[in-house]
Amino acid sequence: MVKKSGLYLFNSLRQKKEKFNPPENTVSVYVCGVTPYDITHLGHAFTYVSFDVIVRYLAFIGFHVVYVQNVTDIDDDILKKAKAENKDWRVLAERNFSDYLKDADFLNLRQPDYYPKATDHIGEIIDFNNILLTKNYAYEKNGNLYFDIKKFSGYGKLSRLSKVKMLPVSRERGNNPDDPDKRNPLDFVLWQKKVPGEPYWESPWGPGRPGWHIECSTMSMKYLGQTLDIHGGGGDLIFPHHESEIAQSEAATGISFARFFIHTAMLYYQGKKMSKSLGNMVFIRNLKNYSKNTIRLLLLSNHYRQEWQYSEDMLNKARKLNGLFRKVWLVQSGRNGEFSFNNYRQKFFEALNDDMNTPQALGILENLSKNLINNRNKRLSSAKAFLNQAFNILGLIVEY
Ligand SMILES: [Zn+2]
Incomplete structure (x- = not known):
């Protein structure tokens, strides 16, 4: 018999609290994980601790939870930082990921069942892209492969942003709307061609590396199937990342990508969003004089959907x-x-x-x-x- 729970969760897809009644007792949870180019700050910790409690509670209710948190181990930021530090990008990503694991341990996070890395799934990502090409949702231009958002009528259903409002966010978050090879500035890259001096893999469209969004669609499907019970992440991932994941996944399968999308709120410090670009970060490694419980109590004293200011x-x-x-x-x-x-x-x-x-x-x-x-x-x-x-x-x- 399938378990009934009394749990209500706020579903970003429909912007309301909905009863969490999955179709089976095994529940799939996919949370967008770290890009290991820097050390963990309190904002990251807030997201991972929030999902940790959700996963623990689901298990307590009696669900069998399969929890996946991906690792974006190839990315513009990693390459930029490796270049600046004159280090091999793999060494940098490995070192930062192992530092993250130490922070995760300090935060008493339950280990996900899988920590899939993008670079271990290049073959599957290429296969996924081939499906999108065959189904005519993707097009190739100059060695790049793009998702054609005009073909997917639901583009925008998560973020509820108009195409006009998507543009500046897309630019700010690295979707490069000014790329002249795109049919539509909001099309996003599924495969990007090799840049001299950067790592690459062979593909049917030439040497290059995967786009960011396709990694999550591919790995979530591989480990958890075509429809996730819960897909989560920080609120800053709603657009373009999660919006694009939905488009790719639903274009490929024809069925719903996730039953629940859950997003955590942003953390503020000194009056501004805690972020690398503003430099106002509090690192977990600097809080280790406090006990594990103190840090978790600090984070859990704030509701996961409520923006808050650290002091x-x-x-x-x-x-x-x-x-x-x-x-x-x-x-x-x-x-x-x-x-x-x-x-x-x-x-x-x-x-x-x-x-x-x-x-x-x-x-x-x-x-x-x-x-x-x-x-x-x-x-x-x-x-x-x-x-x-x-x-x-x-x-x-x-x-x-
Ligand atoms: Zn993701």
Whole structure:
């Protein structure tokens, strides 16, 4: 029998909360992962911790989750940085990915079932592009292969942007609308021809390397099938990346690419979006003086769809909350009747079922903890067992 859940998630495809009832008990989750050209900052961590809790909660409900997070290990940024540092691009990508894994471990992220790398899937990417060519959704020009967005009527259904509004975003995010070989400035590249001095692979259209979007369509389909239960990523990926993934995938298969698209909100620091281009980043490696729980509590105190601004004040608040939790584990249980926690339990799950409202869920655990400390004369073991279960769902560990 297929599991029914009480979980509602905000589906970016339809811009509303929808009940998460997948057709099978095995649930596929694909989250756009790192481009390993730099070190992990708090904005990345917010996205991965948010999806980590979703995956943990789905598993808790009883779904068998297959979780894939890709690695874009060939990319303009990697090549640029390798050139600037006079390093081999592969060495740079490997080093940054292994640093990411250390940060992921510090953040207590559940390992995805697969971490597919783009460069390990060039053959499959070429096959995917061939399907798009055969079906007449793609065209070749001067050694480049493009997706013809005019052929796909649903282009824009995720971002809900007009073609006019797509143009500047497309330019800003590397889709190169001014390329004279394109039929339409919004067409995007599926295969880009070799640039002297850059790595390349052979293909039916000549030597080159894959476009960014096609990597995710190819790898998600390979590991998870034609329709994903959940596709996620940072909100800045909605256009053009996810919009283009939908176009390619649905053009190839003729069926829906993802049941749910879930996007995390942007993180701000010093009044601006935390980003490499603005240089206002807080790196995970610089937060390792704090405990794992403190950093997760900092992140989970913010709802995944709510933009927020990082401050040291928030970090201190998270540390204080962690201090409270530490105390609870040390409280000795009394014998004076059973401490009743059903109300907390119910509210905790209500908060998670309402689009993963982790700030609310944490508020309930905070109140529960204060009450446990104040009722130490009662039997606390069942309540503590629940708190432990809640910790597992939120990826918190029992720290003393
Ligand atoms: Zn992607």
